[in-house]
Amino acid sequence: MQQFSFHTHTIFSDGKNSAEEMLNQAVKLGWSEIGISDHLIIHENITASPSWCRWQKEPHIFWNNFEKIYDYFARNCEYIRKISDNYPLKIRLGAEVDFFPYGGWIEKFIKIRERLELDYCISGNHYLILDDQYHNLLDIKDVDKIDSNQQVKAIRRHLKTLCLAAQSGLFEFIAHIDYMRKIDIFTDPQFDEDKKEVIEFFAHNDITTEISTKGLRKNGVFYPCLPMLKQLVDNRVKLVISDDAHRVEELGYQFDYAEKTLQELNCVNRWSFVDK
Numbered sequence: 717m718q719q720f721s722f723h724t725h726t727i728f729s730d731g732k733n734s735a736e737e738m739l740n741q742a743v744k745l746g747w748s749e750i751g752i753s754d755h756l757i758i759h760e761n762i763t764a765s766p767s768w769c770r771w772q773k774e775p776h777i778f779w780n781n782f783e784k785i786y787d788y789f790a791r792n793c794e795y796i797r798k799i800s801d802n803y804p805l806k807i808r809l810g811a812e813v814d815f816f817p818y819g820g821w822i823e824k825f826i827k828i829r830e831r832l833e834l835d836y837c838i839s840g841n842h843y844l845i846l847d848d849q850y851h852n853l854l855d856i857k858d859v860d861k862i863d864s865n866q867q868v869k870a871i872r873r874h875l876k877t878l879c880l881a882a883q884s885g886l887f888e889f890i891a892h893i894d895y896m897r898k899i900d901i902f903t904d905p906q907f908d909e910d911k912k913e914v915i916e917f918f919a920h921n922d923i924t925t926e927i928s929t930k931g932l933r934k935n936g937v938f939y940p941c942l943p944m945l946k947q948l949v950d951n952r953v954k955l956v957i958s959d960d961a962h963r964v965e966e967l968g969y970q971f972d973y974a975e976k977t978l979q980e981l982n983c984v985n986r987w988s989f990v991d992k
């Protein structure tokens with residue numbers, strides 16, 4: 717069974733436990749390795765979002781200034797590196813990053829990623845993008861603020877963004893590819909072709925994605941759902957099991973069930989961390 721998770725959060729972003737508590741639990745589970753991937757959400761126009769009133773309550777998660785988020789992340793990185801020696805497992809420092817390819821974002825992101833000396837990044841896209849220039853974002857809790865036509869466009873843009881994130885080469889894997897199923901119309905067959913294109917893009921470009929047990933915790937279905945998972949395996953897309961743990965008891969959550977599911981689907985292409 718997979719004995720690690722690279723998709724985990726601590727109180728530094730929206731997790732409920734400290735890094736120490738998460739690391740202690742990983743040791744208890746007998747893991748030899750763990751990656752900590754707190755949220756890195758930086759968009760210079762974020763305060764113009766119709767959802768800003770929601771996000772501004774969490775100023776340590778939603779940022780509009782690259783220098784400031786660098787300072788915040790750097791302090792945490794330094795802290796985790798300092799405590800790492802106390803644990804008998806390999807600790808990798810990462811981030812779960814919302815990918816916003818508006819002009820200049822990628823270059824600025826690469827700079828802070830390098831300065832932070834992160835071991836890895838995963839792409840986790842959580843917001844609707846309201847325009848092709850990626851200037852305006854919306855929290856999916858505010859999806860009712862846009863009409864159904866705009867919702868369709870935003871979902872298509874989101875699925876395209878997953879491919880752009882993958883293509884950027886900045887991410888070790890792409891998280892929760894059907895995250896937008898939180899919006900009712902995401903399951904509509906009109907998006908089947910768009911989803912298929914994402915999976916084929918991943919297949920042709922050797923992109924890794926996750927099977928996340930967070931979906932099981934939330935509504936009894938993996939991220940991604942079984943039909944997408946089956947398509948991923950059939951296309952031989954590389955997979956990693958994630959728990960997207962936000963608290964200690966979520967580390968390794970239902971990994972045995974995820975393993976069993978991958979076996980039943982005859983998945984042979986599995987991801988593991990490779991030092992660069």
Ligand SMILES: [Zn+2]
Nearest residue numbers: 812840891892
């Ligand atoms: Zn996420």
Ligand SMILES: [Zn+2]
Nearest residue numbers: 723812840960
């Ligand atoms: Zn996450």
